[in-house]
Amino acid sequence: MLKEITTADLAREYDLTTRAIRHYEALxxxxxxxxxxxxxxxxxxxxxxxxxxxxxxxxxALEEIREIIDLxxxxxxxxxxxxxxxxxxxxxxxxxxxxxxxMTLILDELDAVEASCIEALTDLAKxxxx
Numbered sequence: 862m863l864k865e866i867t868t869a870d871l872a873r874e875y876d877l878t879t880r881a882i883r884h885y886e887a888l889x890x891x892x893x894x895x896x897x898x899x900x901x902x903x904x905x906x907x908x909x910x911x912x913x914x915x916x917x918x919x920x921x922a923l924e925e926i927r928e929i930i931d932l933x934x935x936x937x938x939x940x941x942x943x944x945x946x947x948x949x950x951x952x953x954x955x956x957x958x959x960x961x962x963x964m965t966l967i968l969d970e971l972d973a974v975e976a977s978c979i980e981a982l983t984d985l986a987k988x989x990x991x
Contacts, residue, residue: 866902868893874907875914885913890927920953 868879885891886900891909893900902910909930916926929949932942 866904866907868900868902871902871907871910875910877910877914882910885910885923888923888927890923890930919950920957921949925949 868882871877871882872879882891886893890913891902891906893902893906895901912930913923913926916929917923921929929942929946932945933939
């Protein structure tokens with residue numbers, strides 16, 4: 862008999878909070894069975910939570926993740942799913958690269974201001990010693 866998968870099991874395995882898993886359920890991303898108040902997750906739910914966690918680590922929005930997962934469930938969805946995921950990954954990469962460029966400019970500006978401050982302090986120290 863297969864071990865039942867609980868909310869706590871999924872939370873531990875994917876380093877999520879139980880609240881996050883309940884949120885995914887509320888959004889319809891996963892559909893666990895219930896025994897009383899206890900949620901029992903299928904292997905399918907477990908895979909979906911893993912995909913959601915991975916998508917979140919990559920910076921995808923939950924709606925983007927839903928779109929990708931829903932394509933997988935569709936007939937002959939695998940190729941479309943891969944193409945959609947590839948497009949989302951490329952867009953995410955472009956956005957991150959733009960953020961890196963912006964951060965580099967900010968760091969360069971910080972370096973310049975810091976150098977000006979150090980130069981001003983050095984000049985003040987010289988003037989104080991004269």
